Amino acid sequence: MNRKDVHLPHDDLTVDRKLSVVLRDLRDSPLECVSLNLLITSLGYRSFVPLLVIFALPNLFLFVPGSSVITGPPLIFVAMQLVLGRTAVWLPDFLGKRSIEHQAFARILTRALPWIEWVERLVHPRYWILSRRAADLTVGLACLVMSVFMFLPIPFGNTVPALSVIMMALSLSERDGLWLLGGFALSFASFAFVAGLFAAGAFAMMRFF
Template identity: 35%
Template sequence: MNKRRSGALRGLAQVGTRKKPEGSTLGDILETLGDRSFGWGFMLVGIVNLLPLPFGSNAILGIPALFVATQLMLGRRTLWLPDFMTRRSISQKKWRAGALSALPVARPLARLTRERYTRVFRGGAEKPFGLLMLVTSLVLCLPLPLTGWLPAIACFVVGIGLVERDGVIVTLGGVIALAAITVAATMAFAIYAGFLLATG
């Protein structure tokens, strides 16, 4: 019996082995990865924001997640991104670094994924879930300490679930998204309380 290979990991490997020394644009990558564009969009945002980048970079690099989540919430069938995003280039080195950062999450999930609980993807369920991911994307863009990685992981896990059409993995990503929102709210409250104490 042949072991099933994850379509998500195959797609990541396909992009990682492209021979383009000048790097690939976001549009090139999405085109290479094919359909299930919302899943790939969330995965790409997750990978990029898992890179070891300067503090505050997520305020810019998290913006594409807002586009993906908003369109998911509005019930669009395919993902659209503006030209200034799709033309943005990602070097092979950066892509490889992001993919390596995501592998500890991707590999165990890939072994567990299969197409199941597909009702999560029907009957308008994507709209409230899109709202949850929109709030998570806003959290990703906030320049708050300790709040960047969890929403990036949530985007990545949700992306894998959407690509594989696995409702369980999508739900797991939603739980991580709720945790990310809770951590951000706690951090914001702590900063606000600290400011009140300092000025009071």
């Protein structure tokens, strides 16, 4: 990793561009390296989406033991900022200044962009009635609760909350009401599952004593 950072002109950045367009511009730019801070600045309001997805994704796979211990705290950190109404994700300097050489970044994006564009074709603006602040607050709170659930040591309890976070993050990016409803449905299912576990545990303890 290289720590040298380069900044793009702020005038070239818009919050309404698709994620694939922003990433393609970064890939085709003459930068020497790309830092997390630069990526967040380039994505603007959309910087929440890739970070929520990146931190939730490992929890979808049951063959990654202990992933929630690593990804849970940063996921909570990002979701809390969304609840608080920040326009972009803030990272501490020791994380934000970390950078990767542009050549390596371009190789990664060349492979990732077809998948990102495929998802973007599935998620698109429809049935969206929330204002930006209302969407940030509701999605942020739901993602915060789900990230706490993922952090709890519940056997096989990470997959559904992680999927709900990913669906809600993507819905927020493209203002897709159907994906938002799907994400909330999974959130309610996760909440019912965790509440049922705690209720069963409390009932068992009451019977024991």
